[in-house]
Amino acid sequence: MNTQLAREWIDNNQGRMCGVSKKIWSTPETAFRERESYEVLVNILKEEGFLVEERFGGIPTAFRATYGSGSPVIGLLAEYDALPGLSQKVSTKKEEVEEGAPGHGCGHNLMAAACLSAALALKEGLESEEEATIVLYGCPAEEILNGKGFMAREGAFKELDLAISWHPSSTTSVQGSPMTALESGEFFFKGRTAHAAGDPENGRSALDAVELMDIGANYLREHVTDDVRIHYQITNGGGAPNIVPDKASVLYFTRAKDRRNVLKTYERVKKCADGASTMTETSYELKSRGGCYEILINETLNTVMEEVLLETPEPVYTEEELAFAEELNKTSPSYERASKADDYESIKTKSIGIRRGFGGGSTDVGDVSHIVPLVMFTTATHNSLAAGHSWHITASSGHSIGEKGMLYAARSMVEFVRRVLEDPEILINAKEEFDRSTKDDKYICPVTDDMKVEDFLV
Missing domain, CATH: 3.40.630.10 (Zn peptidases)
Incomplete structure (x- = not known):
């Protein structure tokens, strides 16, 4: 050269x-x-x-x-x-x-x-x-x-x-x-709408589920290794205060010093969503946002x-x-x-x-x-x-x-x-x-086959 x-x-x-x-x-x-x-x-x-x-x-x-x-x-x-x-x-x-x-x-x-x-x-x-x-x-x-x-x-x-x-x-x-390695996903909770004052007993709040998940994740921080970072953003908090929201969502980023530990922690974050769903009688769908090594x-x-x-x-x-x-x-x-x-x-x-x-x-x-x-x-x-x-x-x-x-x-x-x-x-x-x-840790692409570029242009 x-x-x-x-x-x-x-x-x-x-x-x-x-x-x-x-x-x-x-x-x-x-x-x-x-x-x-x-x-x-x-x-x-x-x-x-x-x-x-x-x-x-x-x-x-x-x-x-x-x-x-x-x-x-x-x-x-x-x-x-x-x-x-x-x-x-x-x-x-x-x-x-x-x-x-x-x-x-x-x-x-x-x-x-x-x-x-x-x-x-x-x-x-x-x-x-x-x-x-x-x-x-x-x-x-x-x-x-x-x-x-x-x-x-x-x-x-x-x-x-x-x-x-x-x-x-x-x-x-x-x-x-x-x-740090990272894994991310957006949790979309679904409940049942109702008038927040007139018949709240018939509502099942998706926003309550989001908030309870966030509380669980915040308590989780005490019981993870020092390298772990957990961040979230509420991406949909409902439409009006007097309507029990039937839809709400939250985006999570989970980080750790290596891919193995981040995936282990991310599974625990998902359990926070499971618990929140059970407590509020709502359901949720998890949409992967990918991650990195x-x-x-x-x-x-x-x-x-x-x-x-x-x-x-x-x-x-x-x-x-x-x-x-x-x-x-x-x-x-x-x-x-x-x-x-x-x-x-x-x-x-x-x-x-x-x-x-x-x-x-x-x-x-x-x-x-x-x-x-x-x-x-x-x-x-x-x-x-x-x-x-x-x-x-x-x-x-x-x-x-x-x-x-x-x-x-x-x-x-x-x-x-x-x-x-x-x-x-x-x-x-x-x-x-x-x-x-x-040799003992082969690369597995964090971007799964179902993920599309278009999903990130919304």
Whole structure:
């Protein structure tokens, strides 16, 4: 691989790739609705000579783009869905572009452009099409944690020898925490309507069932392991206070450190629904909303990526960029304390290596890591005190701060692939580690055959 050509491609196409990021940022689209973002990416990949399989697996906004025919087969995971309600201008004040509209409060516009940049640069750097195969997967709906599950159900990712995932962050690091597995479902209770004052004895309240289920789940929290998280949202609470509601529903997310424990806990949550149904003489239907695996850490690949991040020159920020980040930080409730720390920076500039410890969040990247060896890393793309899924991130993701972190990530992915191609032992060791980790725990897709993309567009 001619790494110099790949690096030069990124340098020479910075403006173009930042334009892709800004285009996706400017047209934020939520899960499975990412039509314009999809079109932008697919059209460029076609122009650049990639073979593109559109609407992969029948999923309207998923794609699979390939270049080359050799081994190894290396996958990049691009995401481009936005978050509801996080519309924000590129500003240090909270200012919506459009009231209540979505926004890129997780930086997926940067993620899509970074993976596109890396894929096109790698194509430029390959000595021949037989040297390797580059696969760029366009992955919708990460924010509802089942987009990659839908793709995996249709056969995605298993062709790969390894996968690379990058995500925007407030720090530069390698993902050494597995995060959490998740299972979700919506419970639809059915009762019998009646006048709440005139003949309440004839009513069977579906809302009572929802509330009793929630009480049971809240008591359950005392009797689960420390890694478990249980969240719920009442999605239908009835129509009027003087009518005993015959329909009510609640959506549950259950998380734990691994898939096995999350499913065990989820069964106990379902028993709360059973009890509530019995107590209220109602019935219920459970509709699966899917789930995801925790990230399976591959120490072999993590060690290589840690070296890459330490050796790849990090971005240099202008005074204007640092001032922008500092003004954002000042709006954080933790600013007064955090800004007094000896290591405080408005933007974190150095890699902190492999990040360990327990992380409570979830990502469907975990599914891919249980199918093939995977490395995941982050680079700093926003102010250091930005909260996850916040307007700070939306603002930074449309700013040059985010773009510099994005290009740093693309260069890092190229360098990582170079090392894998030049040292076959890396992939051999990574696969051996993966096989050991999965020999007693084979992947079972959380997205069941009866689940449809259309169900998530309501």
